[in-house]
Structures are given as C-alpha cells and as structure tokens.
Amino acid sequence: MKGIVFTEFLEMVSGRFGEDAVDDIIEECELATGGAYTSVGTYDHRELVSLVQALSSRTGLPAPALVRAFGVYLFPRFATLYPRFFESTTGAFEFLSGIEQVIHAEVRKLYPDAELPRFEIERHISSELQMVYTSKHRFAELAEGLIEGCLSHFGETANITRENLPDSDGATRVRFSLRRHVTATA
Ligand code: HEM
Secondary structure, eight states, rough: BHHHHHHHHHHHHHHOOHHHHHHHHHHHHHHOTTOOTTTTOOOOOOHHHHHHHHHHHOOOOOOOHHHHHHHHHHHHHHHHOOOGGGGGSHHHHHHHIIIIIIIIIHHHHHHOOOOOOOEEEEEEEEEEEEEEEOOOSSSSSHHHHHHHHHHTTTTEEEEEEEEOOOOEEEEEEEEEEEOOOOOOOO
C-alpha cells in the first residue's frame, strides 16, 4: 500500500489522539518498517491493519469505526493534495462514478505499483448511485468513509446502505447504494 495512506493515517492519529498515541501504537506493533513511511514508498498493507488494531485497543473504539473515520478524514486531504482531480467535477455522484476510470486510473499513472480496489458502477441516475467495491484488501470501511467524505466535500447528503456480497477469488465484495434525500414539498 502506498505510503501516503500511512502518513495520512498517522497524521489523523496525531491530530485526534496526540503524538504519544502515534509513538505508542508504532512501538506496540513491532513493524518491519519501524513506522517510518514516506508518501511515495510502498509498504505491506498489513502494517496499516496492525496500527488500526493497536489504536483500537488503546482507545477502546472499534477498528471498523476507526477505519471509516479515517476515510472521512482522508477525502478532503486528497482534495488538497490532488486538486487537479477535482477541477472538472460537478458533484459527488459524478466524482464517485469516475473513481475507477478517471481517479484511480490517474493514481495508477502516478504510482504504477499501487494496489487499487475495483469499483463497478451498477446504477447511476440523478437520485441514486450503486457501486460495488472489490479488493483483496479488506478496506470496505475505508471506501465507506471516503464516500461519506466525498458527499460532504460536495455539500451533498445521501443515505448510504451497505451489502456484503460473497467473496470472489479471495477478494472482498461490497455493494454501496447511495440514495439522495428527498425533500418533501408542500
Ligand atoms: C482524489 C481522490 C482519490 C485519490 C487521489 C485516491 C488515491 C488512492 C491511493 C493513492 C490509494 C493507495 C493505493 C495503494 O496503496 O497501493 C488508494 C486506495 C484506496 N482507495 Fe482511493 N483515491 C481517491 C478516491 C477514492 C474514493 C472516493 C474511494 C471510495 C469510494 C476510494 C477508495 C479506495 C480504497 C478503499 C483504497 C484502499 C485499497 C483497497 O481497498 O484495496 N478512493 N486510493
């Protein structure tokens, strides 16, 4: 997994739980890297899973909730770090429906060794977006948090439901369905 994900995660931990929390979880995990990441490096994604577990034990917060919160934190960071990916986008559904063909395709050009998930768009109409996440990594909570972060970045709201699908070829599959809130009219 690219170092940017690790450096951003540790930034979030430092901001929310303090620098001591960062030092403690790194020490507790006994990582091969010693917790020294650079944004362009590539590291074993299991180190992130260990760091999340250590943070969960320290804070008493469930690991899936921490990963989701990280996704919410990460989205606006992506908007700051990669502004050109946002230049021509008009809204959250448009942005999300282009992750596979546009956003992650550009990410792959920047980082040819990136191990990106796959997103299939099953339905995209103005009120509804249905997308299926497939990955050998089990980071559906990260996807969920990024989806939430994307909606709030564009100032939009939608109901998000999640359906776990059977694994395929050892990869996790999760369907996310987003429905815009309908405002009642008199
Ligand atoms: C500007 C927006 C985005 C950028 C620049 C971006 C970039 C990246 C990068 C660099 C990685 C790490 C790849 C690796 O470690 O090898 C990644 C992974 C990931 N991205 Fe994106 N991403 C963006 C938006 C999104 C959105 C909106 C979603 C969710 C719908 C998403 C879902 C994920 C997930 C779940 C992973 C973890 C890897 C996995 O599950 O297999 N990304 N992304």
